[in-house]
Structures are given as C-alpha cells and as structure tokens.
Amino acid sequence: MLAIDGSFLDFxxxxxxxxxxxxxxxxxxxxxxxTTLLFxxxxxxxxxxxxxxxxxxxxxxxxxxTVGDLPGGYLLRKILIVIPFALVIGIFNPVFDxxxxxxxxxxxxxxxxxxxxxxxxxxxxxxxxxLILVAVTGFPATxxxxxxxxxxxxxxxxxxFLYRYIFVLTDESVRTSRAxxxxxxxxxxLGIRQFGSMIGHLLLRTWNRAERIHMAMLARGFSGxxxxxxxxSRFGREEIVFMGGWIxxxxxxxVYNAPQLLGRxxxxxxx
Amino acid sequence: xxxxxxxxxxxxxxxPDGTVALHDVSFRIHHGESVAIVGANGxxxxxxxxxLNGYLSATSGEIVIGGTQLVKRNLTExxxxxxxxxxxxxxxxxxxxxxxxxxxxxxxxxxxAAEVESRVTEALERxxxxxxxxxxxxxxxxxxxxRVAIATVLSMLPEILVLDEPTNGLDPHxxxxxxxxxxxxxxxxxxxxxxxxxxxxxxxxxxxxxxxxVMADGPTLEIFGNEELLKTCRLEKxxxxxxxxxxxxxxxxxxxxKPLVPRHGDKYHDHDH
Numbered sequence: 001m002l003a004i005d006g007s008f009l010d011f012x013x014x015x016x017x018x019x020x021x022x023x024x025x026x027x028x029x030x031x032x033x034x035t036t037l038l039f040x041x042x043x044x045x046x047x048x049x050x051x052x053x054x055x056x057x058x059x060x061x062x063x064x065x066t067v068g069d070l071p072g073g074y075l076l077r078k079i080l081i082v083i084p085f086a087l088v089i090g091i092f093n094p095v096f097d098x099x100x101x102x103x104x105x106x107x108x109x110x111x112x113x114x115x116x117x118x119x120x121x122x123x124x125x126x127x128x129x130x131l132i133l134v135a136v137t138g139f140p141a142t143x144x145x146x147x148x149x150x151x152x153x154x155x156x157x158x159x160x161f162l163y164r165y166i167f168v169l170t171d172e173s174v175r176t177s178r179a180x181x182x183x184x185x186x187x188x189x190l191g192i193r194q195f196g197s198m199i200g201h202l203l204l205r206t207w208n209r210a211e212r213i214h215m216a217m218l219a220r221g222f223s224g225x226x227x228x229x230x231x232x233s234r235f236g237r238e239e240i241v242f243m244g245g246w247i248x249x250x251x252x253x254x255v256y257n258a259p260q261l262l263g264r265x266x267x268x269x270x271x
Numbered sequence: 272x273x274x275x276x277x278x279x280x281x282x283x284x285x286x287p288d289g290t291v292a293l294h295d296v297s298f299r300i301h302h303g304e305s306v307a308i309v310g311a312n313g314x315x316x317x318x319x320x321x322x323l324n325g326y327l328s329a330t331s332g333e334i335v336i337g338g339t340q341l342v343k344r345n346l347t348e349x350x351x352x353x354x355x356x357x358x359x360x361x362x363x364x365x366x367x368x369x370x371x372x373x374x375x376x377x378x379x380x381x382x383x384a385a386e387v388e389s390r391v392t393e394a395l396e397r398x399x400x401x402x403x404x405x406x407x408x409x410x411x412x413x414x415x416x417x418r419v420a421i422a423t424v425l426s427m428l429p430e431i432l433v434l435d436e437p438t439n440g441l442d443p444h445x446x447x448x449x450x451x452x453x454x455x456x457x458x459x460x461x462x463x464x465x466x467x468x469x470x471x472x473x474x475x476x477x478x479x480x481x482x483x484x485v486m487a488d489g490p491t492l493e494i495f496g497n498e499e500l501l502k503t504c505r506l507e508k509x510x511x512x513x514x515x516x517x518x519x520x521x522x523x524x525x526x527x528x529k530p531l532v533p534r535h536g537d538k539y540h541d542h543d544h
Contacts, residue, residue, distance in 0.1 A: 161365065209362065215326055215357070216362050217375075220427065221427070
C-alpha cells in the first residue's frame with residue numbers, strides 16, 4: 001500500500017510542475033492540447049510493423065521536456081508504470097505471428113516481435129506526450145481547453161471533480177488499508193472476502209462525501225449551472241508558430257520515413 | 272439592525288426512518304450575537320444547523336431569518352444571508368483552485384466578473400490567506416483549508432455565519448488563529464462545538480441541546496458553572512474553568528485518578544492562588 005501512497009504523492013508533483021513559468025507553460029492550453037492530439041493521431045496511425053518511422057517522433061516530447069524544464073527521471077518512472085499494460089496487449093503477437101520479416105545473421109525476426117515492439121513504442125510515445133501536456137499545462141487548464149474546443153461541460157465538471165477528489169479518496173483507502181495491514185500481522189488476514197467489504201465501505205464513504213459536497217454547493221447558491229471564471233488566455237503569434245511548426249514536422253515525418261532515407265543516403269542502396 | 276435575527280419556533284424534525292432528531296426547539300438570536308450550540312454526540316446539533324439554511328425542512332414549526340420565513344421560494348435569499356461553514360473543509364473546497372472556490376458563491380449569485388474578483392480578494396485578505404489565491408486546495412494545510420473555507424462564504428457577504436465544529440482537527444496554533452479571526456467578525460455567529468474552551472472565548476451565549484430538546488439557554492459562564500446540568504447533558508466544564516489539577520484534585524472529573532505530578536514545591540507548579 002505504501003507504493004500507492006508514494007505514487008499519488010508523485011501525482012501532486014505533476015501539479016507543482018505545471019506551476020512553473022517557461023515559454024511552454026505560458027502558451028495557450030488549446031495550442032498544446034491540439035498539438036498533442038495531432039501527435040497521438042499520427043503515432044497511432046502508423047502501420048503495425050512500423051518502428052523506425054516513429055523514431056523522429058521522440059523529438060517532440062524531448063523538446064518539450066527540455067524547454068518546459070521537466071525532470072526526465074520523474075517522467076520516465078511514470079511512463080514505466082504504463083509499459084506492463086502495453087506489454088500485455090502485445091505479448092501474444094510473437095506467438096501468433098511467426099512470419100519471418102527480417103534475417104539478422106542466424107536469427108529470424110518474426111513479425112510478431114516487430115509488432116509487439118511497435119506497440120511498446122506507441123505506448124511510450126503517447127503516454128509521454130500526455131504526461132508532458134499535463135505537466136506543462138496543469139489538469140484544470142487542460143480541461144478548460146478541451147471545453148473551449150467543444151467538449152461538453154458535463155465532462156469537464158466530471159473530470160475536475162475526479163481530479164479534486166482522487167487525493168481525498170486515495171487518502172481514505174490508504175488509511176483503511178493501513179488499518180487492515182496493522183492488524184493482520186503480515187498474514188493474509190481474512191483474504192479476499194474482506195476486501196469486498198472494504199471496497200463497499202469505501203463506496204459508502206464516497207457516497208456520504210458526495211452528499212456533503214452537494215450540501216456545500218447548495219449552501220453557496222448552486223442551481224445546476226457551473227460558472228467558472230476562465231483564466232486569461234489568448235491565441236496569439238506564439239501559439240500559431242508553435243502549432244504550425246509542429247504540425248509541419250509531424251506531417252513530414254508521418255509521410256517520409258526519415259531514418260530509412262538517412263540510411264539510404266549513407267549506404268547508397270535502394271530497395 | 273434587528274432584521275438579521277434568527278428565530279426558530281417549535282422546530283420538530285423527524286428523519287425518514289422515524290427517528291425524532293429535534294423535538295421542540297425554540298430560540299431567538301439577535302443581530303451580532305455570538306451563540307454556541309453545544310451537546311453530546313447525537314444531540315441534534317448538526318440536524319439543527321442543516322435547517323438554518325434550508326437543506327433540511329422542518330417536519331413542523333418554523334424558522335424566520337431576518338424577517339424572511341424559511342420556505343422554498345425564499346431559499347436563494349436565505350442561503351445568501353446565512354453563510355454555512357461545514358466541519359470538513361474538504362467537503363467545502365471542491366474547485367480546482369482557491370480562487371475558483373471563493374468565486375463559486377458570487378458567480379452563482381450572478382455577479383459581474385470585476386465584482387467577483389474584488390470579493391475574492393477581499394475575502395482572502397479578511398482571513399489572511401491572500402498568498403493562497405492560486406493554489407489547489409489539496410496543497411493546503413488543515414488550518415489554511417479552514418480559513419479558505421470561511422472565505423468561500425465571506426465572499427457572499429452573509430449577515431449570519433454558521434460554523435460546524437470550526438476548531439476540529441486544528442493544531443493549537445491554528446486553533447488560536449481561527450478563534451482570533453472569528454472573534455474579530457461582526458456577523459451574527461452560530462457555532463456548534465465540543466471545544467468548550469473555544470466557546471468560552473468566543474460566545475457570550477450558549478444553548479445546550481440534549482436528545483433534540485433545548486435543555487438550557489443563557490450566558491455561557493452561567494451555563495458552564497452549572498455542573499449538574501453539564502453532567503446530565505454529557506458535557507464537562509471547559510478546562511479553563513476547572514481548578515488547577517495539582518492543588519485542587521477535588522475539581523477533577525474523576526477524583527479516584529491520582530495527580531500526574533507531585534503536588535507541592537516543584538518547578539512545574541509555581542502559580543499564585
């Protein structure tokens with residue numbers, strides 16, 4: 001449980017990063033959200049055996065990390081959490097897809113290995129840009145940008161509440177779990193059965209809290225309409241340059257496989 | 272300005288499951304008064320508070336606030352007049368930043384952006400938390416959260432402040448700060464608490480509830496001086512009113528307990544009697 005504790009404390013770290021003041025932080029959130037979305041679309045739309053063509057796309061997260069002054073080690077650890085999930089998706093590819101695609105000396109490389117690697121690559125690229133987006137924009141501002149871009153307000157409010165109370169909820173579950181752990185003396189306690197009732201309790205507590213929050217909202221004149229003051233933001237020259245530059249970059253490297261072209265340039269061979 | 276008085280007449284409330292939470296509660300609180308509502312757990316304090324801004328509606332009896340009867344069509348007006356600070360600030364601070372939270376009430380009141388801005392600034396300065404303006408609520412300490420929670424209702428310019436267990440969970444320093452802050456207000460204040468020392472510092476009048484009935488209503492000092500009454504209502508004298516634990520063991524609640532430190536002639540015990 002301490003692990004959960006730790007990883008959520010880290011979550012707050014993400015929030016603190018978003019308060020920094022760099023050229024990237026100052027950009028209008030909409031520009032960053034749109035660029036990130038386009039990046040993800042480009043990466044996801046590559047063919048299933050593609051790896052080398054995706055390499056230039058590493059440049060985008062790297063540039064943002066450098067300009068946004070983000071700690072690389074911290075982001076890397078966050079990305080590592082996602083890798084096992086991606087592996088689960090790709091792990092059976094080598095079993096089912098045994099078509100030989102490449103011959104490296106005595107080794108035959110199956111299509112399954114390549115497509116598994118490709119899935120991993122995509123997972124790393126997309127999670128890193130999503131994390132970076134939140135780290136240089138902040139979660140509330142990201143939600144606000146999505147709303148300005150046309151996402152229904154109900155979803156924004158849901159997301160904001162989720163983000164606000166995830167800290168409170170994890171705190172509660174960590175406390176419950178610690179109380180259990182301290183009375184099981186390292187054994188398994190009552191096993192899985194008691195986890196059921198623990199989760200039930202957590203749900204009831206959440207329910208009660210929701211009721212109290214609603215009470216607090218009503219006490220301050222809430223009548224179903226969510227008013228928020230939007231932070232000052234403008235879509236100016238910087239935003240256009242930022243978006244325009246990256247979109248050109250993405251388009252170029254989506255169409256041309258740069259590493260392959262580079263390779264040909266040096267070896268002079270044509271397929 | 273007697274029009275900001277709070278009148279509760281023969282209030283009775285029965286929960287849907289049939290539990291009678293309030294039997295027959297009546298009192299009248301005048302403008303600018305600071306009143307404590309005390310009582311054991313389950314005495315009906317919180318249920319009573321939830322009536323004051325119309326979250327629960329009485330089974331019978333009536334509530335009049337500032338000459339306005341508390342009925343459904345007056346709810347908006349009443350909720351603006353009565354600022355309610357809940358026990359757990361995490362319930363009250365639900366917006367992404369402190370600013371958004373304090374602006375929540377004024378925005379619901381339909382105020383213009385500039386007015387909202389100045390109200391937020393004013394409320395934050397009032398509670399001494401101007402530096403917290405752009406922080407998310409989960410980055411605040413307990414004392415800071417409490418002060419910001421108070422600011423969220425101050426921004427609606429209420430005439431009456433209702434606080435549920437305001438000193439709950441605060442460290443001694445934060446508790447002192449909060450009491451000083453509340454003492455400086457000129458609003459009508461209604462406070463529930465088990466912290467009777469805070470009540471002694473803050474409220475000139477106390478209403479004692481027991482099992483949904485008003486057991487006593489009068490000057491705080493008088494009520495806390497009545498040991499018989501306190502005992503029947505499962506309360507005890509504030510520490511400040513209990514004798515010195517070393518030289519007058521008779522005043523201890525549990526006389527069979529031995530004093531913790533030697534009785535005479537040591538460095539811990541040098542006050543005048």
